[in-house]
Amino acid sequence: MTFLAEAFAVGTEATMRLTKILDGTVSIRSEMSNAVISFSEMTASIVAVVTDVVRDGRPVVGFGFNSNGRYSQSAIIRARHAPRLLKAPSAELLDETGENFDPARCWAVMMRNEKPGGHGERSAAVGAIDMALWDIVAKIEGKPLFRVLAERFGQGPADPNVYVYAAGGYYYPDDDLQALRDEMQRYRDLGYEHVKMKVGGAPLATDLRRIEAVLEVVPEGQNLAVDANGRFDLPAALEFSDAIAPYKLMWYEEPGDPLDYELLARVAERTTTPLATGENLFSYQDSRNLVLYGGLNRETSFLQMDPALSYGVVDYLRTLDMLRQHGWSWRRCIPHGGHQMTLHIAAGLGLGGNESYPGVFQPFGGFADGSEVKDGYVRVPEEPGIGIELKSNLYQVFRELLASG
Numbered sequence: 324m325t326f327l328a329e330a331f332a333v334g335t336e337a338t339m340r341l342t343k344i345l346d347g348t349v350s351i352r353s354e355m356s357n358a359v360i361s362f363s364e365m366t367a368s369i370v371a372v373v374t375d376v377v378r379d380g381r382p383v384v385g386f387g388f389n390s391n392g393r394y395s396q397s398a399i400i401r402a403r404h405a406p407r408l409l410k411a412p413s414a415e416l417l418d419e420t421g422e423n424f425d426p427a428r429c430w431a432v433m434m435r436n437e438k439p440g441g442h443g444e445r446s447a448a449v450g451a452i453d454m455a456l457w458d459i460v461a462k463i464e465g466k467p468l469f470r471v472l473a474e475r476f477g478q479g480p481a482d483p484n485v486y487v488y489a490a491g492g493y494y495y496p497d498d499d500l501q502a503l504r505d506e507m508q509r510y511r512d513l514g515y516e517h518v519k520m521k522v523g524g525a526p527l528a529t530d531l532r533r534i535e536a537v538l539e540v541v542p543e544g545q546n547l548a549v550d551a552n553g554r555f556d557l558p559a560a561l562e563f564s565d566a567i568a569p570y571k572l573m574w575y576e577e578p579g580d581p582l583d584y585e586l587l588a589r590v591a592e593r594t595t596t597p598l599a600t601g602e603n604l605f606s607y608q609d610s611r612n613l614v615l616y617g618g619l620n621r622e623t624s625f626l627q628m629d630p631a632l633s634y635g636v637v638d639y640l641r642t643l644d645m646l647r648q649h650g651w652s653w654r655r656c657i658p659h660g661g662h663q664m665t666l667h668i669a670a671g672l673g674l675g676g677n678e679s680y681p682g683v684f685q686p687f688g689g690f691a692d693g694s695e696v697k698d699g700y701v702r703v704p705e706e707p708g709i710g711i712e713l714k715s716n717l718y719q720v721f722r723e724l725l726a727s728g
Contacts (some may be wrong), residue, residue, distance in 0.1 A: 338414075341373070341424075344452070345373070346369065348366050349686070351684050353679065367402065368388060368389050369720055370455045372452065378462065385454075385455035390665075391660070392602075392603075392632070393447045396444060396451060400421065403585075404449055415428060431453065434449070450631045452635070457707045465707050467705050469483065473672070485700060485701055485703060486669075486677070487515065487700065488505075488516075491680070493508070498529060503537060504537065507520070507541065511540060514696030516546060519576070520548075521549075521551075521552065522551050523703045524554065525553060527566060530563075531567075540568065545573055547570075547573055550576035552576075553577045555578050556586075562577065564595075575590075575596040575597070577603070578590050581601075581604055587619070588618030589618070591617070597625065600619075600626070604628055607641040610626075610645065621649070621650055621655065626651070627657060630664070630668060631662070653719040657676045657678065658674065658677060661680035661684065662680075663710055665678070670703045686716040
C-alpha cells in the first residue's frame with residue numbers, strides 16, 4: 324500500500340497529462356458472411372493512450388478498440404480526435420479533484436468543431452478512444468471498470484456475473500447443415516444456454532431448414548435468436564416474420580435497414596416474435612428516434628447499441644438516461660460486440676446481458692483467458708481497468724503497438 328501511494332504521488336505531483344496516443348489497424352478477416360457483407364476485408368482500430376501517471380513503476384496506459392463490423396478508423400483518429408486531446412490543457416481533461424481524467428470532458432474536447440450528424444464512422448473513432456480513457460480511469464482508481472461504472476452511474480450494486488449468448492451461425496459453403504449443427508452444439512458444450520444465427524442471406528425455404536437444423540440442437544425456440552442484418556425490404560421482412568412465428572424464437576433481429584423506423588414499426592405491429600435492433604445506430608439521437616418511431620414494445624423488445632461503435636460510454640449514458648425517461652428498463656439492453664468492454668458495461672450498469680463471439684472476430688471477441696460460461700453466465704475479473712491484459716492474444720497486439728511507438 325505504501326508503494327502504491329508513493330507511485331501515485333509521483334504521477335500526480337505535476338498536472339496529470341496524456342503524453343501519447345498510438346493507434347493501429349488489425350485484420351479480423353474471415354471467409355464467413357452474413358446476409359449483407361462478407362468479412363474477407365474486415366479490420367478494426369486499436370488505440371493505446373499513454374499518461375504520465377505511474378503505477379508499479381510504469382506509466383498507466385489505457386487500451387481501446389472499435390467493435391467488429393465497421394472497419395478501422397485510423398485516419399479520423401490521427402487527423403482529428405487524438406490531436407485535440409494531446410493539445411488540450413490538462414485542466415480540460417481532468418475531473419474536479421484533479422486526481423483522475425474525466426471521460427466526459429475528454430469527449431467534449433474530441434468533439435470540438437464537429438458538426439451534428441454524420442455518426443457512421445466518426446462515432447467508432449471516438450468510441451475506441453473513449454474505451455481507452457475509461458480503462459485509464461479505472462486503473463488509476465485501482466478498480467475493475469464495472470465497479471467504477473456501478474459506483475458512478477449504476478442502479479444498484481455491481482454484479483460481476485453477466486448473462487451472455489453465443490452469436491454465430493454464419494453461412495457455410497454448400498448449405499452445410501451438419502456444420503451449422505456442430506457449431507451450435509459447441510456453444511452449448513461451452514456453457515451457453517442461448518445462441519444466435521444469421522438469416523436473410525438465402526431463400527426463405529433454405530433459412531427455415533437452417534433454423535430447424537439448429538432447433539435439433541437447442542432445447543426450444545426460446546433458446547434461438549435469428550439476425551437478418553438489415554437485409555429485408557418490408558414485404559420480405561413481414562413474410563419472414565410470419566414464417567418464423569410457429570418456432571417461438573427468442574428474437575428477430577434487424578429485419579430491415581437500421582434507420583428505417585417505419586419498416587420496423589410495421590413489422591412490430593404484426594410480428595409475434597420479439598424484435599431486437601440497435602447495433603447499427605451510432606448516437607444518442609438515433610437511439611432516441613428508434614424509441615420514438617420504431618414501434619418497439621418496451622416490455623419484449625431488445626436494444627443492442629454498442630458503445631464501442633457509438634461514441635463510447637459517455638454517449639451511451641445519455642442513451643440510457645433517455646431510455647429511462649421513456650419507461651424502458653435497462654435490462655432490455657444487451658449490447659452488440661461480444662468483448663470485454665461491453666461485458667463491464669453490462670455488469671456495472673445492470674443491463675440485460677452481453678453478446679459473445681466464441682472463437683470468431685479474434686483477437687477482440689471473447690473474454691479474459693480462462694473465463695468460463697456456466698449456465699449462460701460469465702464472471703467479470705476483478706483486475707483494475709478493462710482487463711485487456713488478461714486476454715493474451717488481444718494484449719499481444721497492444722504490446723506490439725506500444726513497441727512500434
